[in-house]
Amino acid sequence: MFNVLVVDDEPLICKGLSSLLASSGLEIGHIYTANSGFEALDCIRMEEVDLLVTDIQMGAMSGIELMQHAKLAKPWVQTIVISAHETFQYAQMAVRLGAKDYLIKPLNSEHFLDSVRNVLLKMDKPSPELATFMAGIGESFRLEEPLPEYSKLLNALIEEPASVMGEEEKLRKLDELKLQGPFFSVIKIKLPPPEAAGEKKYTSRDRELLRYAALNIAKELLDQEWCTVAFYSPEEEITVIIQWDERTYEESAAGQINRLDVLGRSLHLNIQKYLHLNAVIGISQILKGLSFMDVLNRQASKAIQWNKEHSDYYVFYYGDFNWSSYAADPSAEELYTHNNLIVQKAKAYIDENYAQKGLTIHEVAKKNHVSPNYLSYLFKKNTGHNLWEYVIKLRMEDSREMILHTDLRRYEIAERVGYESPEHFSKIFKKYYGISPSELKK
Template identity: 85%
Template structure:
């Protein structure tokens, strides 16, 4: 059963699409609705949404903005875009952000339901039985492998780029792979197939098939919007080299780390979804030039090692750990101190800014110079609160005080605690306290 969120600033359209979905016979568990991007984003943060159906033009936060925030929050949420404008620019941006369809208003009911049905069918989970899954894998993945000679060349490039780049024959092969860059990052995927502490033991054939499947899951994800090469590397890992040309990097240089974070979480999510394995993902920084490939390779490998310290976390970005501040690897005490400091600063920033409209986890993370993924993990681990749950807690406690002790109207209270509409505020308030603001006032 799936959960769908329908978003449009025209209530009649939201009501019509919700009714259409409810009577469609599709395997839908819950249909959520929102009349603005901010309201929809709260729903995505708080609920388990599988499919987002959103309008493009909705005032303060457009459908494109909503898609960007949704992807950063939960990369696996699928999207269908609806629009009154058959504009190539909108459609291009929507597709770049992973939209599965772009439908033009007025909507054809049958076409809309076909689009939703197609997305939900692809979201269906395969059988958890390994043999059953492997027998049907060709229906989901292309089952391609990088040729062994290229895998060996890429492995050598990551280990000793100076030597490889000095060899004319190797340079020809690199040109054939179209490794032009000039900006690069490396991602490593470690599958838990040979861990001594693993409860399940895999035979050699199962390991081969699982690695094969993970490689193709990675390729499917990468081909959507990344210029990349994925291949087997030593120690049973899968390595991905990502590259940007000057133009594509400059277009969003400040957001590339967030995009890598989203990709890392998508890789972990999909490998776990299809293969039932908790893969550990290590992400390097971004550097310019092939001569730095060995540096990027070491960074990605070192990031993976942090799973030993945080065994319940699986996606690690090298830049989160300030390695340059330590002459040697930090002790457990130093790690604990730094983690506490990150959470403390995040709490202080939220305490001062929780009433800000449009506050995002990514803004808080940027102030702490860490990725949103790592901050969210540390915050929950140290405080017991999901970071956004903490924001809502502060907003609800403040609004409760104002309802009980002032004569402010509902829209004024909503405005003061960061909500753009009194209706949205009331919905969150009732979900949090179990009664509406007006009921509490009485």
């Protein structure tokens, strides 16, 4: 059963779509509704949501912004966008963020349910090639090496670009691969020994198939919205080169690192889901020019090495580690001190700003110069609870004190602890304490 969240700033639309879904006969467990982006984001953080159906134009947070924050919180959440305007720019942005459909109001009921049905049907299914592999037809499965004539060239490019850049024929081949950039990032996927997942002994053929399946998963995820080249590298790694042209990069330069983080987590989650392996993902920074490809390659490889220090964490962004502060790789003690400092600073920032409307994990992470994913991991590891749970804890404790010891009205208390509507505040309060604000007051 799948859980669906419907978001629209018009309550009647939320109610209508919820009723339509409830009577559709689809495999839907819970249907949640929200009337703003911030309310929806709280729901995504606190509930198990599989599909987000959102209006694109809403008050303080648009549907596009909601999609961005939702993907950061839970990369596996799928999205269908609805809009009153057939605007190409909105549709293009929605597709880039992975929207599965873009529907125009007024909605056709049959069309809407078909769209939801298609998304839910595909949600648990791998690609046809991967499905064949997973069915266990190992011996008859025919492997087709990805870009075999270029693998050697691509590995040479990411290791020693200078040796490749001067040869006209090689540059022509690179152009055929559409490695034009000019902005690039490198992602490394390192598969663990399959034996680590259980007692089964894997043959070299099994390992070859697992690697091929992992590449298939990566290509399926990447082909939807990224301009990429994926290929095999030494040490049984898979390398992915991601690129942006000038216009695409400038459109959302500030958000590209977050999107890479989401992609890394999606790669890990899908490889774990279908192959039952905890792949380690290393993500480089973004640099301009093919001549920096060896730098990006080293960054992605170095990021992967941090799995030795964080064995329960699998997606590493090079920029999360303050390399320039150390003459050599930091010791375990230095790393522990540095991580504690990040958490202390994040906690101090939240203590001071928890009542701010529109506060996001992204904002807290930005103040610490780390990715939201890594900050969330460190915060949970060091404090024992989720970062957003800590924000809610402070808001709820503060509001409880005001309810018990002041004559402030519900909307005033909601305003003071960072909620844009008293209804949203009451919903969170009741979920947290088990009773409504008015019941507590009595």
